[in-house]
Amino acid sequence: MRSYFIRTFGCQMNKHDSERMAGLLEGAGFAPAKSIESADVIVFNTCCVRETADERLYGQVCSLKALKTGGRPDVIIAVGGCVGQRDGASVLKHAPHVDVVFGTHNIHELPSLLEAAERGRPAVSIVGAGESFSSDLPYVREHAWHAWVSIMVGCDNHCAYCVVPSVRGPERSRTVEEIVAEVSHLVADGVVEVTLLGQNVNSYGRDRYGEPRFAALLEAVAATGIRRIRFATSHPKDLSDETIAAMAALPALMPFLHLPVQHGSNRVLAAMNRRYTRETYFQRIAALRAAIPDIALSTDIIVGFPGETEEDFLETLDLVGRVAFDHAFTFIYSPREGTPAASLTETVPREVAQDRFDRLAALVHSLSLASNEREVGAVCECLIEGASRRDAAVLSARTPQNRLVHLPLPDGTSPDSLAGTFRQVRISAAHPWFLSGEFAE
Ligand code: SF4
Structure with a gap:
């Protein structure tokens, strides 16, 4: 073969x-x-x-x-x-x-x-967007217990630095019925966690129904009986009160959100065409934490966008410190051909961008460690994912807040036999990017 x-x-x-x-x-x-x-x-x-x-x-x-x-x-x-x-x-x-x-x-x-x-x-x-929609194609899941479920493709946002709209096309949503049928089938097949995927899931349904229907979709997916629901990616300007309320009300919705902020300066956010301000971002974070007090938050941040001054960068540091993200993915800006930002000439020298990146990375590192340290001693339900990538004698698991936990593999068991099961875990130690734990039962 x-x-x-x-x-x-x-x-x-x-x-x-x-x-x-x-x-x-x-x-x-x-x-x-x-x-x-x-x-x-x-x-x-x-x-x-x-x-x-x-x-x-x-x-x-x-x-x-x-x-x-x-x-x-x-x-x-x-x-x-x-x-x-x-x-x-x-x-x-x-x-x-x-x-x-x-x-x-x-x-x-x-x-x-x-x-x-x-x-x-x-x-x-190569065909253009709209000539086909690949959601109905057969697929082989990487894990028996988890599935990605595409709810839409494309993006209508046109952030100045981003190539996605040109390679993925405009937003096109699947119907609620198609998505629910797929998740129901997955539940029957033993899947316990789904991650709903789209470039901007918060605007799900706008192209098809004339208005976003993401909160209603979350309710419909939760009604299938799936144990855990996650989703990616969210845009701050489209994160509605209805979606936050659904996240708070539905037990299957995990208390975790990746909400890319990209920058802390309103001047740079406008140049990026992000269409929100730092104030509205703070307001969304406050609404999330009021509704879901135990929520963990992660984000994406770009440093060195053309025209970024030291004052702009300090606003990013200020925003990151004030939100106190549990995790952040940080990047140095690189121009992508064909994007509006690629023609901006006020570039930030590489060594300046690197210095800012290092200062931001140090802050993110300390916030991640502090966030993980607050978990030590807690007992929580974890989903066992299988053997750790680095050590077959160690299990990897996820807390509801999407924190990675490493656990010793119990004698006489195999990682595969435990993958996809839920276990009570006591957190015993914190590290910057993961936690150590032990079975609490
Ligand atoms: S960064 Fe995200 S929201 Fe902005 S254009 Fe790219 S895919 Fe769309």
Whole structure:
């Protein structure tokens, strides 16, 4: 049987798209390969949101040239996802040994493109948004107990630095009925946690129903009996009181929210076209904490956006300290071709941006550690995810607030037998990025 290997870059949407690619490939008779070197088909599911992911992709694709010239000429290399959508046939100029290029809107064509490539020619197919919707494709879940569920694709927001609207297209929502039917099927199949996915889930339904229906969707999904519901990603300007009320009222909704703020200065937020102010962001945080006192909050922050002054940056530090995020993902701005911000000339020197990044990272580190230290001694229900990536004798689990907990594997058990189960865990120690715990039962 021919085998496949998929390497995924980027966000949760891409991870879910990779599960769909795996579903299509297994439907076409392929089996998962043990390693990239042994696969007959290698698929790169790409991301162009950050420069580093873009560079890593081309580095890894080019390194496979030796595989094809050194005894495996029949191996097929495919590049899909955001870079495929953006670059199309020009991927072949960077990497002529690539056999297949496809985009974000035509994942379903992957098997036929591989067939075309096997007939001995590069196969390139990129279609525009709206020509297909991949949600109904078969997929192979990474975990039996968890599923990503796509509720919408695309984004209408046009943040100045972001390529997503150009590679994923405008917002298109699935119906409530389709989503509920999928989650019901997953519950019957043993899934205990779903993550609802969209670039801007808070505006779910606006394109289809004329107004956002995210709160109603959460209620409908919770009624399926699923134990845990998470979602990503939220936009602060669209986070409604109704959604906050639904999060507070529905026990399946986990007390955790990733709410990207991106910057603390109103001047920079306006230049980024984020369409909210720091004051409205503070107001949303206050509403969340009033409704859900135990909620944990994470965010994304960019430093070094063109025109950012030291005063602007100090406003970011101030906002981060005042919100006291439990976790934050921090980035140095890099221009992405074709975005409005790419033409801004008032760039921040690299060493200045790096210095600001380091100061922000130190603050985020101390806030994360303080947040985790507050958990020591608590007992909470954790969902066991399986063996830790680094140590097979250690279990990984998640608290309701999405904190990662490491636990010793009980004697005589295997990580797989515990994955997907809920256990009471006592938190015994805090570290900056995870907690240590022990079974409380
Ligand atoms: S909300 Fe902004 S940052 Fe997020 S996907 Fe849409 S355009 Fe990009």
